[in-house]
Structure formats: structure tokens, C-alpha cells
Amino acid sequence: MASTGFIDLSRWQFATTAAFHMTFPALTVGLSIFLVICYACYCKTDNPIYLQMFRFWRKIFAVGFALGIVAGIVLTFELGLNWGGYARAVGPVLGPIICLEALTAFFLEAGFIGILLYGEGRVSRKVTMVAACLVALGALLSTTWILAANSWMQTPAGYKEVNGQFQPTSWYHVIFNPAFVWRFPHQLLAVLISASWFIAAIGAYYLLKHRAAEFARKTMSMGLLGASLLLPVQLYVGDSTATYVTAVYQPAKVTAAEGNFTNGNTGWNVVVIPNQSQQRDDFVLSIPHAGSVFVFHNFSGTTPVPGLKLFPKALQPPVWPTFYGFKVMIFAAWGMFSVAFIGLVMRVRRRMFTERWFLRLVLWTMPVGVFATIAGWVVSESGRQPWLVYGKLLVANSPSSLSTGELIATLVGFWVVYLVLFGSWVRHVAREVRKGPEELPPTKTAPQSARPPIPSRAVLALEPTGTE
Amino acid sequence: MVAFWAAVIVLALLTYVILDGYDLGIGTLTLFERDGDTRRSMLEVAGNVWDGNESWLILLAMGLWAGFPDAYATALPGLYLPLCLMLFALIGRGFAIEMTLHRPGFDRLWGRLFGLGSLVAAFAQGVLFGGLLTGITVVDQRFAGRTWDFLGHGYALLTGCATVLLYAWVGTAQLQAKLVDDKRRRASRRLRAMTVPLVLTCALSAALLPAATDAHLRLDGVSRWLPFAYCLLIAAAGFYTAWRWAGRAPNQVSFFAAAAVETAGLLALVCLYFPQLVPPSVTIDSAAAGRTTLVFLTAMIGILGPGTVAYGIYAHWVFRSAPPASQVTETPPAPDGRAALSPSN
Numbered sequence: 047m048a049s050t051g052f053i054d055l056s057r058w059q060f061a062t063t064a065a066f067h068m069t070f071p072a073l074t075v076g077l078s079i080f081l082v083i084c085y086a087c088y089c090k091t092d093n094p095i096y097l098q099m100f101r102f103w104r105k106i107f108a109v110g111f112a113l114g115i116v117a118g119i120v121l122t123f124e125l126g127l128n129w130g131g132y133a134r135a136v137g138p139v140l141g142p143i144i145c146l147e148a149l150t151a152f153f154l155e156a157g158f159i160g161i162l163l164y165g166e167g168r169v170s171r172k173v174t175m176v177a178a179c180l181v182a183l184g185a186l187l188s189t190t191w192i193l194a195a196n197s198w199m200q201t202p203a204g205y206k207e208v209n210g211q212f213q214p215t216s217w218y219h220v221i222f223n224p225a226f227v228w229r230f231p232h233q234l235l236a237v238l239i240s241a242s243w244f245i246a247a248i249g250a251y252y253l254l255k256h257r258a259a260e261f262a263r264k265t266m267s268m269g270l271l272g273a274s275l276l277l278p279v280q281l282y283v284g285d286s287t288a289t290y291v292t293a294v295y296q297p298a299k300v301t302a303a304e305g306n307f308t309n310g311n312t313g314w315n316v317v318v319i320p321n322q323s324q325q326r327d328d329f330v331l332s333i334p335h336a337g338s339v340f341v342f343h344n345f346s347g348t349t350p351v352p353g354l355k356l357f358p359k360a361l362q363p364p365v366w367p368t369f370y371g372f373k374v375m376i377f378a379a380w381g382m383f384s385v386a387f388i389g390l391v392m393r394v395r396r397r398m399f400t401e402r403w404f405l406r407l408v409l410w411t412m413p414v415g416v417f418a419t420i421a422g423w424v425v426s427e428s429g430r431q432p433w434l435v436y437g438k439l440l441v442a443n444s445p446s447s448l449s450t451g452e453l454i455a456t457l458v459g460f461w462v463v464y465l466v467l468f469g470s471w472v473r474h475v476a477r478e479v480r481k482g483p484e485e486l487p488p489t490k491t492a493p494q495s496a497r498p499p500i501p502s503r504a505v506l507a508l509e510p511t512g513t514e
Numbered sequence: 515m516v517a518f519w520a521a522v523i524v525l526a527l528l529t530y531v532i533l534d535g536y537d538l539g540i541g542t543l544t545l546f547e548r549d550g551d552t553r554r555s556m557l558e559v560a561g562n563v564w565d566g567n568e569s570w571l572i573l574l575a576m577g578l579w580a581g582f583p584d585a586y587a588t589a590l591p592g593l594y595l596p597l598c599l600m601l602f603a604l605i606g607r608g609f610a611i612e613m614t615l616h617r618p619g620f621d622r623l624w625g626r627l628f629g630l631g632s633l634v635a636a637f638a639q640g641v642l643f644g645g646l647l648t649g650i651t652v653v654d655q656r657f658a659g660r661t662w663d664f665l666g667h668g669y670a671l672l673t674g675c676a677t678v679l680l681y682a683w684v685g686t687a688q689l690q691a692k693l694v695d696d697k698r699r700r701a702s703r704r705l706r707a708m709t710v711p712l713v714l715t716c717a718l719s720a721a722l723l724p725a726a727t728d729a730h731l732r733l734d735g736v737s738r739w740l741p742f743a744y745c746l747l748i749a750a751a752g753f754y755t756a757w758r759w760a761g762r763a764p765n766q767v768s769f770f771a772a773a774a775v776e777t778a779g780l781l782a783l784v785c786l787y788f789p790q791l792v793p794p795s796v797t798i799d800s801a802a803a804g805r806t807t808l809v810f811l812t813a814m815i816g817i818l819g820p821g822t823v824a825y826g827i828y829a830h831w832v833f834r835s836a837p838p839a840s841q842v843t844e845t846p847p848a849p850d851g852r853a854a855l856s857p858s859n
């Protein structure tokens with residue numbers, strides 16, 4: 047069939063475009079909920095600070111959301127473009143799930159995003175509130191369905207194979223497949239944590255700059271509070287995902303993530319230089335006994351962690367990305383957890399907003415949640431190699447027959463386009479942040495009258511044209 | 515059930531072409547519009563709707579994947595390059611819209627990109643449609659042709675140009691309904707000027723199709739040629755109506771006539787091609803997913819479809835080109851009529 051080099055091009059294409067897409071939901075799902083919270087607080091208290099926060103974050107949200115959409119469209123097509131064999135085999139099972147995503151999530155978001163972004167002044171507060179909730183609901187549903195689809199590939203269930211195609215037999219089992227049950231909450235927490243961290247970091251920026259003090263304190267508190275509530279849950283859920291899903295259904299993934307080839311190591315590897323062709327590690331740095339504690343929860347630290355040699359070489363996942371993806375995720379998790387904990391203590395002692403080293407730390411770790419999320423996906427997706435549908439369909443049997451030339455051309459094309467977009471997006475966010483939140487409306491009673499010139503979407507005749 | 519889902523796909527395609535067609539068309543036209551103020555207005559008309567309109571593209575793609583996996587798995591690789599071109603263009607364009615919309619005026623860089631992206635996306639869609647019409651080589655349920663086959667000896671380039679023209683025409687029809695005064699008058703003049711070249715291009719594409727395609731075009735039996743004939747009549751009537759009503763009240767007539775032309779054109783092709791889905795060899799029956807899948811899809815569309823359409827309409831209604839309420843109540847209309855907000859004159 048197709049040669050490996052050829053498949054690798056398609057893989058790189060999918061991996062990079064998916065990671066690019068993931069960056070935006072990782073922020074916008076959480077931001078959509080944050081917008082709901084801000085607006086709800088505003089409606090309840092009439093305190094204009096919440097309106098200020100709502101308007102500021104809405105601007106950041108809008109462009110990220112647009113990028114999420116266009117990058118998402120690319121992914122849906124890519125499933126058929128590059129992976130024709132896969133598209134044919136899994137279409138009857140996964141197609142309807144993504145259709146559901148389109149109907150329940152995308153149309154919902156697209157329908158109400160306009161009202162959320164540009165509807166202020168056209169519709170009542172209540173309608174704006176409902177629109178904000180529905181956009182957030184759409185984002186949540188989107189995450190749910192896509193996780194159902196991907197988890198089905200990890201632990202397929204509720205189907206039968208007919209003519210090389212998977213045909214569903216029970217939709218319940220297809221959707222609530224074993225991996226979904228844990229991976230969905232894990233993913234949801236991941237995107238919420240990523241967004242909370244981002245929000246907290248922007249708050250820290252303003253505190254460092256001594257600007258918009260009230261806004262900055264509220265923003266940072268809310269972000270850090272969110273992160274410190276969610277992180278402990280995430281540590282538990284992440285551990286359960288590893289124990290109840292990955293270790294049970296995909297033991298090879300766990301072994302690759304731990305980075306051992308031979309059985310017997312009870313340590314937890316921190317750095318390895320794997321040599322997969324020789325089936326050994328060229329270099330290992332590990333914390334003694336910790337592997338046994340982390341993987342098996344054996345606190346005497348004596349159960350050895352199994353090694354990859356248990357699996358035939360052809361069915362082993364690549365160690366490099368799986369191992370290091372896992373390390374990045376774990377270190378990010380513990381790192382954020384520690385910082386959030388310190389923050390909590392300082393908050394209680396009323397020092398959080400003034401300790402500059404702490405503010406700087408939060409600011410400089412702004413993207414760490416997003417890194418963890420993408421690293422987690424690298425673990426999931428590399429660790430399921432060489433299968434596309436675990437145990438059933440090999441990646442090698444899934445690509446379309448394309449020419450190498452068109453793959454290289456489009457791969458380079460995507461990279462160039464995405465780099466440019468990403469750069470412009472970062473610049474846009476940086477500029478909005480530097481510009482800062484709008485001035486507070488002067489009085490509490492008439493916040494509406496101080497409306498800034500929001501570009502209204504379809505008001506065409508509003509600009510004075512002079513031609514009339 | 516198979517036929518029902520095929521009808522849903524055709525409907526999604528049609529809705530997409532009508533809706534995104536006009537906003538791609540408007541984007542293309544910004545390239546040829548010199549008046550900055552009009553450009554900004556055009557951007558806002560498109561900016562209001564592009565994300566909703568592109569949801570139909572996703573529904574179309576995913577509906578095809580779910581209901582007819584073999585068609586998805588063969589047509590996409592067969593049309594690889596024009597599809598990727600379309601994706602690049604849509605990416606750049608969507609991003610550019612958001613970047614310009616949040617700032618006043620018409621940003622030079624992003625505005626240009628918005629126009630160019632729209633043009634390229636429209637062209638790519640035409641090319642891939644032409645590529646599909648001329649046929650895709652499929653062996654053992656896999657695409658087995660070569661990279662440039664989609665060109666169909668150049669036929670796809672013709673349909674690409676026709677699509678650019680068509681979208682621009684529909685976009686103009688939308689503009690002359692949404693803009694006011696001078697801008698409206700210019701739009702309607704343009705609409706008329708574009709009608710004749712468009713009719714000629716469409717006629718040429720139709721005339722060359724039988725020679726260019728590998729598919730079996732069929733007009734045997736009254737159930738084919740009669741609806742086909744009706745479609746042609748409706749298309750002709752639509753062209754005429756759009757031309758005739760350009761610039762007159764009620765100003766939505768031209769746009770609806772243009773939509774009727776698109777509908778008739780697509781249905782005429784359905785009459786010719788049915789039941790081929792990826793011509794010549796993949797048909798709706800050979801590509802259909804199993805029964806459980808189709809039952810699920812049918813139930814899904816039955817339950818969720820009406821709600822989706824309802825709030826889609828609500829969202830458009832909110833932005834039906836009225837001003838923000840507060841603007842009306844808080845700023846008194848300027849005496850020189852600048853705040854005359856309703857599009858009638």
C-alpha cells in the first residue's frame with residue numbers, strides 16, 4: 047500500500063492542523079463561560095465593572111472564535127481528503143456524531159454569536175444573557191461530541207464490521223464508549239483550566255502595569271479561583287483516565303508514556319533518550335520508586351512498571367512524542383497546581399495583588415494550560431499508533447491515494463498560512479490588551495448611554511455618507 | 515430513506531450556495547469597488563452572516579460523510595487541490611473579516627485579503643463542482659485517478675469562472691436590497707450589466723458539459739425531462755425577474771429571483787445525474803451507509819432541524835438592518851437625514 051513517508055506527510059498535516067485548531071477552543075470554551083459569568087454578575091449587581099470585563103473579554107473571544115471555526119472546517123475536510131480509507135470505514139459511525147455536532151453546536155453558536163457580539167443595544171439584557179448562555183452551551187456540546195467521536199476511535203464499541211466498514215449497532219454504546227466517560231470530563235476541565243490561567247495572567251499584567259486596578263483584581267481573582275478549584279479535580283480525573291481507561295484498554299500507550307522498554311524499573315522516568323529500533327533507552331534519569339507509586343498507587347514503591355517489549359515491535363507506539371507529551375502535561379499540571387496553591391495562600395493573607403514576583407510568574411506562564419492540552423493530545427494520538435481505530439483499523443490502511451507532491455505543497459501551505467494567522471492573532475490580542483479595557487461608564491444608572499462605538503453588523507446607513 | 519438523505523444533502527448544498535454564495539460574491543466585489551465607504555458597508559453585510567453560512571458547508575460535508583461515506587472518501591481525494599485551495603481561501607477570508615470588522619473603516623491589508631479570499635474561494639468551489647460533474651475515477655471504492663484529473667480538460671476552469679460570476683451577481687442582488695440611495699442605484703446598475711454575461715457563461719457551461727463529462731447524463735423518461743424543462747424555464751424566468759426588478763421596490767425580489775435561478779440550475783443537474791453521486795460510478799445506493807445510520811440521521815434532522823431553522827431566522831431578524839435600539843432613542847435624528855435608517859427612500 048502507501049509508503050510510510052507518504053503516510054507521515056498526512057500525519058504531520060493532521061497533527062499540526064489539529065493542534066492549531068485545539069489552541070482556540072482551549073481558550074474560547076472557557077472564555078464563553080467566563081462571559082456568561084461576567085454578564086450574569088452585571089445583570090445581578092448592576093456594577094459596571096462586570097460590564098467592562100464582559101466587553102473586554104468579548105473582544106478577545108471574538109477573533110479566537112473565528113479562528114477556531116475556520117481551523118475546524120479544515121479538520122472536517124481533512125478526514126476525507128487525506129484519510130479516504132478511514133472516512134469510508136468509520137463514516138457510518140462517526141459521521142452522524144459530527145453531524146450532531148454541526149446541528150446542535152455549530153448552528154447554535156453561529157446563530158447567537160452575532161447577538162452576543164453585536165447585539166447590545168438592539169436586544170434587551172435578557173436576550174444578551176440568553177445568547178451568551180447559548181453560545182457557551184454550543185461550545186460545550188461541541189466538545190462533547192468531538193470527544194465522543196475521538197474516544198470511539200480509542201475504545202470502539204457498539205458496532206459491527208460489514209464489508210470493511212463499521213456499522214453502528216447501538217448508538218448508546220457508540221457515544222458512551224468506555225474512554226469517553228473519563229476523557230470527556232478530563233478534556234472539559236483542561237479547556238476550562240487553560241482559559242482560567244489565561245484570564246488570570248492578563249489580570250496579572252494589568253496589576254504589574256498599575257492599570258485598571260479594579261478590573262485587574264477582579265479578573266485575576268476570578269481566573270485564579272477557577273484554576274485552583276478545577277486543578278485538584280483535574281489531577282484526580284487525569285489519574286483516573288490513566289488508570290481506568292488507558293491502562294485497561296491501551297496498555298501500550300501507558301508503557302510508552304512511562305518510557306520503559308524492559309520490565310523491572312520501579313522508578314518514574316523524568317528524562318529518557320529512547321532508541322526504539324534497538325528497543326532500549328540510551329539514557330534514563332528517573333526518580334526511584336516513584337513510577338510504582340504513580341502508575342500503580344503502590345506506596346511501598348515496589349511494583350515494577352512494565353516495558354514496551356511486551357508488545358510486538360510493529361504494534362508499539364512511538365516513545366518520543368508519547369513520553370514527552372506526557373511529561374509536559376504532568377509537569378504543567380503540578381506546576382499550575384503549585385502556583386495556584388501559593389496564590390490562594392497569598393490571597394488569604396492579602397498579598398497576592400502586590401507580590402510582583404508572583405504576578406510575573408503568572409503572566410509568564412500564560413499559555414501553559416494550552417501547552418498541557420496540546421501535549422495531552424499528543425499523548426492520546428501518538429500513543430494509539432499504529433492503530434487509527436484501536437485494535438481494528440491500522441493507520442497504514444487508511445490514507446487516500448494522493449501524490450507526494452500535493453501533500454508537500456498543502457502541508458507547507460497550511461504551515462505558512464497558520465503561522466501568519468497565529469502571528470496576527472497574537473498581535474491582535476497583544477494590542478487589545480495594551481489598549482486596555484474601556485473606560486468605565488460614568489454612572490451606575492445609565493451604563494447604556496455610554497456605549498462605545500461598537501461596529502454594528504448590518505447597520506449600513508448609520509455612517510454619515512454625505513451622498514444623501 | 516437513502517433518497518431522503520440524498521435530498522437533505524442537496525438541500526444543504528443549495529442553502530450553502532445561496533447563502534455563502536452571496537457573501538462570497540460581495541467579498542469578491544469589494545475588490546472592484548473604489549468607494550471606501552461602500553466597501554465598509556459591503557463588509558458589514560457579509561460580516562453579519564459568514565459564520566452562520568459556513569455552518570451549512572460543515573453540515574453538507576458531514577451529512578455527506580455520514581450518509582454516503584463512499585462518496586466522501588472518493589470525491590474529496592479526487593478534488594484534493596481545489597478543495598485545499600478553497601480551505602486556504604476560506605481561512606484567510608474568515609479571519610480577515612473579523613480583523614477588519616472590529617476596526618473602523620476598511621483596513622487595507624485585511625480588506626484586500628477578504629476580497630481576494632472570497633474570489634479564490636468562489637473560483638475553487640466552481641472548479642471542484644466542475645471536477646465533480648466531469649467525473650472522478652473510482653476503483654474498489656477508492657479514488658484511483660491522478661492529481662490533475664479534476665480539471666476535466668479545462669472544463670472545471672470554465673465552471674470556476676462561471677461560479678465567480680454567479681456569486682458576484684447574487685451578491686449584487688443582495689447588495690441592492692440592503693444598501694440605500696446612491697449605493698443601491700449603483701448596485702442595481704451593476705446587477706443588470708452582469709446578467710447577460712452570466713447567462714452566456716451558464717449556457718456555455720451547459721452546452722459543453724455533455725462533451726466534457728464521463729458521467730451518464732440521462733433525459734429519458736418523462737420523470738426526467740419534464741422537471742428538467744421546468745427547471746430551465748424557471749431559470750430563465752429568474753434571470754429575467756432579477757434583471758427587471760433590480761433597483762425597484764420591493765427590493766428583495768431580485769435576490770429571491772437569483773436564488774430561484776440557483777435552485778433551478780441545481781435541480782436540473784439532479785435530473786441529469788440522478789442517481790450518480792460521484793459520477794460516473796458511485797451512486798447514492800452504492801455509497802449509502804447502513805440502515806441504522808440513516809435512521810439516526812433522519813430522526814436527528816427531524817427533531818433538530820426545525821429548531822435550528824427557527825433560531826437561524828431569529829438571528830437574521832435581529833440584524834434585519836435596523837439600528838441599535840438605543841441609537842434610535844438616544845440620538846435624535848440629524849436634520850439632514852443622516853440618521854434616516856430605513857433602507858427605503
Ligand code: HDD
Pocket residue numbers: 200229230232233234235236237239240280281284285287288291292296299375376378379380415416418419420421422423424425426427
Ligand atoms: C490543562 C490540561 C491538562 C492537565 C492539567 C492534565 N491533562 Fe491529561 N490530557 C489533557 C489535558 C490535561 C487533554 C489535552 O485534554 C487530553 C488529551 C485527550 C483527552 O481526552 O485529554 C489528556 C489526555 C490524558 C491521557 C491520555 C488518555 C487516553 O487517550 O487514553 C492521560 C493518561 C492523562 N491525560 C493523564 C493525566 C494526568 C495523570 C494528569 C495530572 C496529573 C493530567 N492528565 C493533567
Ligand code: HEM
Pocket residue numbers: 056057058060061062064065067068125129132192193195196367420423424427428431433434441
Ligand atoms: C484537537 C485536538 C487533537 C489534536 C491536537 C490531535 C493530534 C493528533 C496528532 C499529534 C496526530 C498524529 C499522531 C501520529 O501520527 O503520531 C493525530 C492524528 C490523527 N488524529 Fe488527532 N488530534 C486531535 C483530535 C482528533 C479528533 C477529535 C479526531 C477524530 C474525530 C482525530 C483524528 C485523527 C486522525 C484521523 C489522525 C491521522 C491518523 C493517525 O496518524 O493516527 N484527532 N492527531
Ligand code: HEM
Pocket residue numbers: 064067068070071074075110111112113114115116117118119120121122125144151152153155156184185186188189192193233565568569572
Ligand atoms: C478535542 C478537540 C476539539 C475540541 C474541544 C473542539 C471544540 C470546538 C469548539 C468549542 C468550537 C467552536 C469554535 C470555537 O470556540 O473556537 C469548534 C469549532 C469547530 N470544530 Fe472543533 N474541537 C475539537 C476538535 C475538532 C476536530 C478534530 C474537528 C474535526 C473533525 C473539529 C471540527 C470543528 C469545526 C468544523 C468547527 C467550526 C464550528 C463552527 O462553525 O462554529 N473540531 N471546535
